[in-house]
Amino acid sequence: MSKAKVMTIFGTMVFLCIFIQSNIVSADTFIVGDSNGWNINVSGWENSKIFRAEDVLVFKYPKGVHNVVKVVDRHGYTVCDPTGGEEYNSGNDSITLKEGGNGFICSVGSHCTRGMKIFIDAEADSIENLEKK
Numbered sequence: 163m164s165k166a167k168v169m170t171i172f173g174t175m176v177f178l179c180i181f182i183q184s185n186i187v188s189a190d191t192f193i194v195g196d197s198n199g200w201n202i203n204v205s206g207w208e209n210s211k212i213f214r215a216e217d218v219l220v221f222k223y224p225k226g227v228h229n230v231v232k233v234v235d236r237h238g239y240t241v242c243d244p245t246g247g248e249e250y251n252s253g254n255d256s257i258t259l260k261e262g263g264n265g266f267i268c269s270v271g272s273h274c275t276r277g278m279k280i281f282i283d284a285e286a287d288s289i290e291n292l293e294k295k
């Protein structure tokens with residue numbers, strides 16, 4: 163093999179390693195509801211977005227007005243039942259997604275039944291997802 167050919171192969175491999183590495187390591191951060199924040203009628207914001215395990219959701223809202231409860235399962239999300247869930251209430255909560263179903267509701271008053279909830283099915287953070295980036 164010529165030296166030039168070896169260098170080309172080597173360069174390609176280095177490029178691929180850096181490319182794959184950067185895609186695996188970098189998790190995305192999402193501001194829930196974008197500029198509206200975590201609010202009533204936020205439901206649907208999560209549609210048509212691709213989420214992966216280890217991505218981070220940031221819930222921004224006036225402290226004391228709302229909260230965020232990571233519900234235990236899809237049923238908790240569907241019927242707005244926070245039982246057994248993990249509550250956050252700082253007004254600026256960062257929560258890392260786990261692979262599979264991730265449901266979040268506001269358990270204040272009737273906010274959840276009025277649309278203050280999201281459900282995300284996070285894909286595995288793996289090389290198979292590279293082409294979707």
Ligand SMILES: [Cu+2]
Nearest residue numbers: 228268270273
């Ligand atoms: Cu609320």
